Amino acid sequence: MSRIGDALLSRDLITRVLSAQDRRRVVITITEHGKELVRQLLSRAVPLRGMPKIFSEEEQLCLISQLKRLTLP
Secondary structure (H helix, E strand, O other), X not given: OHHHHHHHHHOOOEEEEEOOOOOOOEEEEEOHHHHHXXXXXXXXXXXHHHOOOXXXXXXXXXXXXXXXXXXXX
């Protein structure tokens, strides 16, 4: 997991900071650069509503909602 975190950090996609309350914890936050990358990737993705029916309509709406949360400021 830290190898992935290191790669994301080196590409300025996330920040990592030790928790002020518990030094054993690390707080990971997506950067503006990371949010922009997510926006770009989502805009190029196949429209989720057109995907094969492996998800119900309700599951698709939930998934879309969760993905949109990644792109919000």
